[in-house]
Amino acid sequence: MNPHLVLLPILIPLAGTPVALLLRRRPRAQSAWALGVMLTTLLVSLRLLGVIWSGGQPVTFQLGGWPAPFGITLMGDLLGVTMTVMSALVLGLGLVYAAGCGDRCITYPHFYPLFLALAAGLIGIFLTGDIFNMFVFAELLVISGTALTAISDDPNGTEAAYKYFFMSLLASIFLLIAMGSLYVAYGTLNMADLAQRIAAEPARQPAPLAMALLFAFFMVKSAVVPFHFWQPDFHAASPTPVSAMLSSVVVKVGVYGFIRMTTLLFVPVAAPLKTALIVLGVVGVIFGGFTALGATHAKRMLAYSTLGQVGFILVAIGWGTPAALTAAIILTFNHSLIKAAMLMLAGAVASRAPVKSASFDVITGMGKAIPFGGVLFFIGALALAGVPPTNGFVGKLTLFGSGIQAQAYPALLLIGVFSIMTLMYVIRAFQVIWWTPPAEGQKAKSKGDALLAPAILIGLCVLLGLWSEPLARLAVDIAGSVGNPALYILTALGGR
């Protein structure tokens, strides 16, 4: 089996970035190129997933031929590659939306190169097996995401971008201190090697400091509640195709990090982390529900809803049983599809409003121009709330099932009660946009963003709801593979 396959999902968008920059004078060619690059990335990562899943063995590649743990290891295990497939899929559909989007910022020559750089950074985080390399990819992700928001048509884009960048720089400082501390304590930065050494000697100083700071880094990345305040501003001010990416796949960086921390890096000392995740998750579900209910802006409402939905995933990671991890994977995958589709639909409605804004008093009744969008939004709303026959139902069902199995009744009761709030706020948004008649003299524009990308995403949501067996089987296998880190460590260190 060719180990270079694990390099390709990072290399293709990274190499596509300068080429897209060269095509800056030909917007149509640039758009087609970016779409082609993301499609190739998706196909390559699907192939990689096929190889790993059927082989039952992670794929590893040592950059520059330096043996692990001295060189940089790229590590394609089942969890990372599934996240890669999810990201490539959603990013590709984001580009489809951008191609049919009327925003001015899409026509800037730097939009597509930045988008591809964002893809390379995101996929790099999921596939690297080295903490410092993860820092580099995270910086690539942050800088391109910030630039994409700063060029937004929304005049507040720069302010939101600054807010986010400020928080991300602080998070990077956390990560650097965590890395320094881990290096002092264990003398390595390779994740597999670290896991091995931490398992052998968990109490070396200053490893607890590193653990706390790494946790804080991932909390900022996923906008977990005390560190969430930049997120609604940032996600609401960025251009629609970008905000659909940020609130769906980019927030999953933290989720991925938490799974890695509790199942690979800090297994012997993971108990306090898991407790913290359950508490933060429950707080996120409650807080996200209330703030989304109080929001007066469709995109902000969806961004606040991300806090709640990520909360469900964190609770599942906190329970940490194989069944709960299965639920976490299913929820992660489904939330990415649903939230991207919902944000695209909110953006499509806003693009038809007389003033370009997703504020509820502007877009009241504006959905009447696009009844098809209403159908999609309604299905998406059901999926987000977890009503059958959508994929959201499968995720919530496995989550509650695993909670009963883990006998975690207080947390289960709380998230069960507050998950009803999801239904309340999405249905309210649907009512405002598609049922309420528009205000006097307000008329929707006849032209707006195309609905192809959200239609495909919602189609996938329904498909994964009706035929959920492949994803569920994959999630079970992922939970099995992260539950056995020995195989990961053995493969990463070259079978020693």
Add this chain to the structure above:
Amino acid sequence: MDLLQALAIGVMFGVGVFQLLRRNVIRTAIGMLILSNAVNLFLLTAGAYDGIVDAYTNLAGQRSDALPQALVLTAIVISLAGFSFVLALLYAISMRLGTADSDEMDRLKH
């Protein structure tokens, strides 16, 4: 040497955090820069940097580790790019809003 490095890191952290919490956004950006340099110094210290001894010399018991130096180099490059980007953003914001006071940048509240 250890004490000196610890003191330097501590002072830089203090100054950085203090500037970070100021109302003027340009001061906060400068605070961020000082803070990231404090972290670079911390990484350097993590590699038992001696200042006069080369990396990978064969003297037993006193050699500087090369890896943190490579890390610091990468971190410096990234923080350079990040800082210039922050300054460009701040320029755009303060031109648009006509202020550099973070309390008056409140358009996003609505």
